[in-house]
Amino acid sequence: MSRRRTLLAGWTLALLAMALFATLGTWQLGRQEQKQRRLDEAALTLQRREPQPLAAAADQAAARALGWAAGTGRYLDLPAVLLDNQQRGGRPGVRVHRAFSPEPGGVPLLVDLGWLPLPADRRMPPLPPPPAARHVAGLLAPPPSAGLARAALQPQADGTLLATALEPKSVAAALGLPALAPRVLRLDPELAGGHARDLEVLPNTLPPERHLGYAVQWYGLALAVLVTALVLTFRRRARRPSDKPQVRP
Known part of the structure; x- marks a missing residue:
């Protein structure tokens, strides 16, 4: 037994x-399967590059979708938002985001201006003022997932905001804006200005x-x-x- x-x-x-x-x-x-579908969607979007108006970034029904958008407006004279824990070529750094107000009005959106490296002491790099360009184009995409990290915003000595995640409501409140679009515009690398950029949709994640x-x-x-x-x-x-x-x- x-x-x-x-x-x-x-x-x-x-x-x-x-x-x-x-x-x-x-x-x-x-x-x-989920990530492969995302890559296929991104490849098709980048191949077609059928521009939507920038107002499409505020469409809650498409908050998780990818799209190509273009339009005019102006960068707001507000602090930059630096997304932390972003790697490029194996080096740690931050992705620089600026609030952009589309014309002829509408909900502002964050524009991803690209990546900057961080030194070993993690001292934030000096940033130029908001770009003067009025025309933007790029990939509309949801903000990068924070994973298991808790979303937080830390004001820096130079006035910029260091973020562990881009939660639109929290970022809008920190910038003194009524709202921010749920999607971010990944600025076209072929446009002038900004920093080192790409249009990868799965950065810092497993392929x-x-x-x-x-x-x-x-x-x-x-x-x-x-x-x-x-x-x-x-x-x-x-x-x-x-x-x-x-x-x-």
Whole structure:
């Protein structure tokens, strides 16, 4: 009876472990598919580059969608918003954002002017005043996800705001604006001004193929647990005597 209970307990643990590993593998596959769809959407948007008005950035129904927008307006004379923990070429830095008011009026939006490196002492780099350009164009995209980090805004000595995430309501309040559009304009790298820029939609995150690799690893662990449980079960049965020992005279 004790052997049967031990075997039952072992298989219960094995099944729980396999279920956990399979669930994690399925989650990684879901992330892989989600990110691949995002990359495909971005590629199609950048290929077509069919410009929408800048007012489209304020459309709540399309807050998670990608689009190409262009228009005129002016950069507001407000502090820059620096998104922290942004890497480029393996170097840490910040992405510089400025509030832009589109014409002929509407909800202001943040324009991503590009990336600046941070030195080892994390001293914020000096920033030029808001660009004088009145025409902007680029990729409309939701702000980068904060992940598990808590969104926070820290005023700096020069008046800029250091942000761990771009939460439109919080940033608008910090800048003294009634509201900000839910999407950010990633400024076209071909336009003059700004800093080092690109139009990658998944910066500082794992690419789809990495999620696929992790899924294979989790499924492999589930299979390894199953094989181990089967081997141990068969060995236990093989060691169990099938007949009682015979007593010799």
